[in-house]
Every structure is written in C-alpha cells, then in structure tokens.
Amino acid sequence: MRVVLTGGGTGGHIYPALAIGREVTAREPGSSLLYIGTSRGLEGRIVPQQGIAFEDITITGFRRSLSWDNVRTVMRFVQGVRRSKQLLRKFKPDVVVGTGGYVCGPVVYAASRLGIPTLIHEQNVIPGLTNKFLSRYAQGVAVSFAESVPYFSRCPDVVHAGNPCATTVLSADRNKGFASLGLLPETPFVLVAGGSGGAKALNEAMTEMMPLLPKLADTHFVFVTGERFYEETETRIRKLMPAAANRVQVLPYIHNMPEVLAAASLFIGRAGASFLAEITALGIPSVLIPSPNVTNNHQEANARSLADAGAAVMILERDLTGSLLFSHISAIMGNIAHRRSMALASRKLGMPEAASTIYDQIVRLSRKS
Structure with missing residues (x-):
C-alpha cells in the first residue's frame, strides 16, 4: 500500500x-x-x-x-x-x-x-x-x-x-520505566508533566505544594518541568524542601515517556488528546489541568470527557493552587480503592x-x- x-x-x-x-x-x-x-x-x-x-x-x-x-x-x-x-x-x-x-x-x-x-x-x-x-x-x-x-x-x-x-504506548515496558527512574518495580509514583515544553501554572502549583508532602507518606513524585523552566523550578523546590530529594525527582524532560507513563500510578498534567489516549489505554487515573491557551478551548472538553466518566479530576487553570492540587492527589493516592475505581473507568475509555x-x-x- x-x-x-x-x-x-x-x-x-x-x-x-x-x-x-x-x-x-x-x-x-x-x-x-x-x-x-x-x-x-x-x-x-x-x-x-x-x-x-x-x-x-x-x-x-x-x-x-x-x-x-x-x-x-x-x-x-x-x-x-x-x-x-x-x-x-x-x-x-x-x-x-x-x-x-x-x-x-x-x-x-x-x-x-x-x-x-x-x-x-x-x-x-x-x-x-x-x-x-x-x-x-x-x-x-x-x-x-x-x-x-x-x-x-x-x-x-x-x-x-x-x-x-x-x-503505540501498549508496547512500552513499564519495568524499564521504573529502572530509568532508579525506582524499585511497583513503587507508587505520581507523574507530573505539563507537556513537552512544560506548563508554568502547573510548575507554580507543584512548587507551592511541596511543604505539604510530609502529609503524604510513601509516594514518590516524578516532576517534569520542561527545559525552559527546569533550573528555576528545581532550585526553588530544593530550597523549600531539601529533605524531599529522595521523594521528588525534578527533570527537565523525559525521553522514554511511554515507559515511564506505563509505570505511573497517577498522572497530573494537561489534557492533550494524545496523552489522554495513552493514559486511558493504560488505565491510569489522572488530575487534568487543561490549557486555556488552545483553539476552541478543546483541552477543557477533552478533560471533561474523562472527568464525567470518573476516570479523572479536572481543575481549571484559574482555580489551580498548590493546596487544591495536593488535596486531589492525596485523596487518590491515599485511597487504593478510589484509585482502582478511577483506573478501571480510565481503562474503559481506552481504545x-x-x-x-x-x-x-x-x-x-x-x-x-
């Protein structure tokens, strides 16, 4: 052909x-x-x-x-x-x-x-x-x-x-995802990524959230800032939470995203169509912050589709704060039954x-x- x-x-x-x-x-x-x-x-x-x-x-x-x-x-x-x-x-x-x-x-x-x-x-x-x-x-x-x-x-x-x-993402090896992050297999971790270029609003909320992390034990964070935001964000987080180095990995970019995504317990990020296709195929629950700077505000419609099905929580960027983001992450990661329910709803949407x-x-x- x-x-x-x-x-x-x-x-x-x-x-x-x-x-x-x-x-x-x-x-x-x-x-x-x-x-x-x-x-x-x-x-x-x-x-x-x-x-x-x-x-x-x-x-x-x-x-x-x-x-x-x-x-x-x-x-x-x-x-x-x-x-x-x-x-x-x-x-x-x-x-x-x-x-x-x-x-x-x-x-x-x-x-x-x-x-x-x-x-x-x-x-x-x-x-x-x-x-x-x-x-x-x-x-x-x-x-x-x-x-x-x-x-x-x-x-x-x-x-x-x-x-x-x-x-494409279904062929990703999740064990390679854990290994690339230096994590033991099956380590629960939250993947935070604002797209290939990063998202300033999400980075700000994550930075604001850092002092609350001690309240959420046994959860690792992989925080992808985007290359242009990396140095500033990484420096601020280390000053705020020097003791969090073993629980928060701050990275400018991930080159093996399908493998890392396949290993993640929860995804936090934008509502681009390709990302949503990947997380639903894998059955990953999510907290979505749709970008307001896209044509026809289509990311909000994308995110609402998952939220209405119980597969995701949607936070509009104008409402995003570190405390609100933490409350949703804590509710999902702190309740295995709730996380499994969201994962099942996500997988049902997957194609x-x-x-x-x-x-x-x-x-x-x-x-x-």
Missing part, C-alpha cells in the same frame, strides 16, 4: 500520523509512506528522524480576525494545492491521511480533486478549523471521542476509532486497538477507489 500522511504544527497532530504509518507498515510490510508537511513545523524535524520520506509545502494558518495575512494565506493555500498535486501525481498514493493542522488543508483538498481516497483523523472532542473544512471533501473521518461524531454528519464514513497513539481500526478504515476507503 502507498500512503501519504500529512499533519503538523504540534506533536498532537504529528504523532498520531506516525502511529498510523507504523500500523500500515506492520500490517503490510511492503508499504511505502510519504509525509507532506512544512519545513518550519515540528514535523520537518521529527518525521525524517523516523526514516519516513518527507516533502514540504509552504502554508500558514488563518487568523481569526480580519487581516491582510489571510489574503496571503489564501494565496499560499492555492500554491500549496498546486505543489501537493505535483507530489501526489508523482507518488501515486492509494490513500491520503490527514491528522490536523493547517498543512493538511491543501494536501487533503488536492487529493480529493485528484480522486484519491482521503481520511482525516480528529484527536480532540471539538474539531479543529482545518478538519471541519476538510470534512466536506474527505471520504472518511476517524474520531478519538464519541462526542465528535455529530460534527462530521456530512461525511459518509465516520468511525469512532480512538487515537492511534494509544496503540488500544485504535491504529488497527483506522488501518481497516483506510483499506476500506482505498478499495472503493
């Missing part, structure tokens, strides 16, 4: 595309993949490292207010469609898969104009602007949350598939077969062409 993948801007769009690509090549080892993105986006760095052929187009997103930049964006879109058609005619894909971000627009639209089957994947509860636009042209849509289905009523083939990142479901949809669409 020959498949074009496209999606970019953030890891939340890129990693699902890569997970779909891995599933395709695992199921059909002779398959060929081409990733079309922008050289300025993260995909320009991440994708080539995965050994996948990469081609770039030039495109920018629309501003939500009247601006001459939008006129230039329209011109870039037209040029992007032209460039995408050239790449698609050369590669001759059986199907084109878009996972969101404005780079998907010209690629998926060009494929539809050329009669190539197209599938888009929506990671969040509330669809992004690009996927809303592309749903008029795509033959198939795969969604991560059941609540997203009504947004794509025009599409003839909509599947509640889950997020393919959930499939570890997501990549396989999306692969089946791709095959179905390609056979209709």
Whole structure:
C-alpha cells in the first residue's frame, strides 16, 4: 500500500500520523509512506528522524480576525494545492491521511480533486478549523471521542476509532520505566508533566505544594518541568524542601515517556488528546489541568470527557493552587480503592486497538477507489 500522511504544527497532530504509518507498515510490510508537511513545523524535524520520506509545502494558518495575512494565506493555500498535486501525481498514493493542522488543508483538498481516497483523523472532542473544512471533501473521518461524531454528519464514513497513539504506548515496558527512574518495580509514583515544553501554572502549583508532602507518606513524585523552566523550578523546590530529594525527582524532560507513563500510578498534567489516549489505554487515573491557551478551548472538553466518566479530576487553570492540587492527589493516592475505581473507568475509555481500526478504515476507503 502507498500512503501519504500529512499533519503538523504540534506533536498532537504529528504523532498520531506516525502511529498510523507504523500500523500500515506492520500490517503490510511492503508499504511505502510519504509525509507532506512544512519545513518550519515540528514535523520537518521529527518525521525524517523516523526514516519516513518527507516533502514540504509552504502554508500558514488563518487568523481569526480580519487581516491582510489571510489574503496571503489564501494565496499560499492555492500554491500549496498546486505543489501537493505535483507530489501526489508523482507518488501515486492509494490513500491520503490527514491528522490536523493547517498543512493538511491543501494536501487533503488536492487529493480529493485528484480522486484519491482521503481520511482525516480528529484527536480532540471539538474539531479543529482545518478538519471541519476538510470534512466536506474527505471520504472518511476517524474520531478519538464519541462526542465528535455529530460534527462530521456530512461525511459518509465516520468511525469512532480512538487515537492511534494509544496503540503505540501498549508496547512500552513499564519495568524499564521504573529502572530509568532508579525506582524499585511497583513503587507508587505520581507523574507530573505539563507537556513537552512544560506548563508554568502547573510548575507554580507543584512548587507551592511541596511543604505539604510530609502529609503524604510513601509516594514518590516524578516532576517534569520542561527545559525552559527546569533550573528555576528545581532550585526553588530544593530550597523549600531539601529533605524531599529522595521523594521528588525534578527533570527537565523525559525521553522514554511511554515507559515511564506505563509505570505511573497517577498522572497530573494537561489534557492533550494524545496523552489522554495513552493514559486511558493504560488505565491510569489522572488530575487534568487543561490549557486555556488552545483553539476552541478543546483541552477543557477533552478533560471533561474523562472527568464525567470518573476516570479523572479536572481543575481549571484559574482555580489551580498548590493546596487544591495536593488535596486531589492525596485523596487518590491515599485511597487504593478510589484509585482502582478511577483506573478501571480510565481503562474503559481506552481504545488500544485504535491504529488497527483506522488501518481497516483506510483499506476500506482505498478499495472503493
């Protein structure tokens, strides 16, 4: 099978595309993949490292207010469609898969104009602007949350598939996660991470919470600050709690996140779609602080979906304090029955077969062409 993948801007769009690509090549080892993105986006760095052929187009997103930049964006879109058609005619894909971000627009639209089957994947509860636009042209849509289905009523083939990142994390070795942290297997620990870049509000709340830690015995914390916040945060915590060195690991970044996540007893962090797919596939309870600085406030909708199911507690950033965060962590880690109940609810939401479901949809669409 020959498949074009496209999606970019953030890891939340890129990693699902890569997970779909891995599933395709695992199921059909002779398959060929081409990733079309922008050289300025993260995909320009991440994708080539995965050994996948990469081609770039030039495109920018629309501003939500009247601006001459939008006129230039329209011109870039037209040029992007032209460039995408050239790449698609050369590669001759059986199907084109878009996972969101404005780079998907010209690629998926060009494929539809050329009669190539197209599938888009929506990671969040509330669809992004690009996927809303592309749903008029795509033959198939795969969604991560059941609540997203009504947004794509025009599409003839909509599947509640889950997020393919959930499939990837299941192969993670939790024992390697414990070992990488220097912890004995089965040590209860709370993983705190504000995303790859860190989250200042979460870091502040964690720092404020440190004096309360003696009240919660026998629980280890792995606190990932983000590289730009690391030195300041680590210094403040050591001054506040010099005796906590054996219970709190402060790290700038974790390179083996799937393994560490698989070993965690509780996750504290943002409500990005890929992270939520991973923790529900693994059945990990969580305390979620959705970022208020995202399009359509989609992280709050993501977090509310888990909270309503009993799999998570949601704290809005405007309400976040160290004492409130500690109270929720203490309630979960101090009550094994409660934690197990949340873990069960989390696992019920998990869709570890997501990549396989999306692969089946791709095959179905390609056979209709």
